[in-house]
Amino acid sequence: MRLYRTTKGAVVADGAGPRLLAGEDWDRLLNRPRLAGWLRKAAGKAKSVRFDPDRDPVLAPIVSQEVWAAGVTYFRSRDARVEESKDAGGGDFYARVYDAPRPELFFKAAAHRVSGHRAKVRVRRDSRWNVPEPEIALVLNAAGKVAGYTICNDMSSRDIEGENPLYLPQAKTYDGCCALGPGILVAEGPLPKETEIRLEILRGRRRAFQGATTLGRLKRSFGELAAWLFRECSFPAGCVLSTGTGIVPPNEFSLRRGDSVRITIDPIGTLSNPVA
Numbered sequence: 001m002r003l004y005r006t007t008k009g010a011v012v013a014d015g016a017g018p019r020l021l022a023g024e025d026w027d028r029l030l031n032r033p034r035l036a037g038w039l040r041k042a043a044g045k046a047k048s049v050r051f052d053p054d055r056d057p058v059l060a061p062i063v064s065q066e067v068w069a070a071g072v073t074y075f076r077s078r079d080a081r082v083e084e085s086k087d088a089g090g091g092d093f094y095a096r097v098y099d100a101p102r103p104e105l106f107f108k109a110a111a112h113r114v115s116g117h118r119a120k121v122r123v124r125r126d127s128r129w130n131v132p133e134p135e136i137a138l139v140l141n142a143a144g145k146v147a148g149y150t151i152c153n154d155m156s157s158r159d160i161e162g163e164n165p166l167y168l169p170q171a172k173t174y175d176g177c178c179a180l181g182p183g184i185l186v187a188e189g190p191l192p193k194e195t196e197i198r199l200e201i202l203r204g205r206r207r208a209f210q211g212a213t214t215l216g217r218l219k220r221s222f223g224e225l226a227a228w229l230f231r232e233c234s235f236p237a238g239c240v241l242s243t244g245t246g247i248v249p250p251n252e253f254s255l256r257r258g259d260s261v262r263i264t265i266d267p268i269g270t271l272s273n274p275v276a
Contacts, residue, residue, distance in 0.1 A: 129159035
């Protein structure tokens with residue numbers, strides 16, 4: 001089933017249609033034990049509503065949670081990071097971390113920097129080379145367990161990061177640097193490795209770029225990434241952990257203001273964002 005955060009409250013949608021969980025606090029909801037089972041019971045008592053995430057107001061599925069991200073988890077992203085930073089002497093760092101026991105984990109965004117479905121994401125005004133990074137993100141509860149899955153658009157300034165790896169926070173974290181949504185897939189089991197992640201970038205009416213990958217190409221397991229993140233960090237309301245990208249546009253491509261980024265993971269839906 002899918003869980004959405006809307007202007008009217010949390011909406012759960014399954015085969016019986018969308019229903020409003022009136023008065024339910026979002027942070028408490030994400031931390032309910034055995035969330036999928038609780039939602040099934042709550043949905044049976046909830047009021048049916050008309051709701052379509054592609055037409056009705058929908059908010060990013062985050063309130064008090066932080067967004068963190070993992071890097072260099074796909075071979076393609078490893079190669080891209082080596083390419084962009086080799087002139088600064090940092091290329092070897094990314095090749096080594098790909099094979100290291102410890103993953104690359106970094107803080108991505110606080111909730112106020114996160115856009116929802118159909119809301120704007122931004123490119124930095126001081127950057128010339130910007131790309132979206134389409135990723136599946138884990139919605140983790142306070143105990144570090146997977147409560148669900150969502151889509152993340154991890155906006156990145158490749159020229160800033162490539163100039164010096166120490167500039168990673170500036171390349172990754174700024175206002176409008178991230179989008180999540182359209183909602184959360186609450187599943188009781190892991191997603192299959194053949195689950196596909198698709199990216200489409202539209203420029204006007206023309207497709208400027210498209211690409212796809214699968215979870216089977218992700219090197220590290222979801223459990224491994226979550227365990228490293230929670231090793232020395234606590235998250236009282238839970239957090240969102242984006243798991244890295246396996247789709248990288250060619251080096252000559254950069255996002256422009258006015259582009260539209262569409263990321264589709266079929267079990268979750270499509271996250272669409274205009275670029276400002």
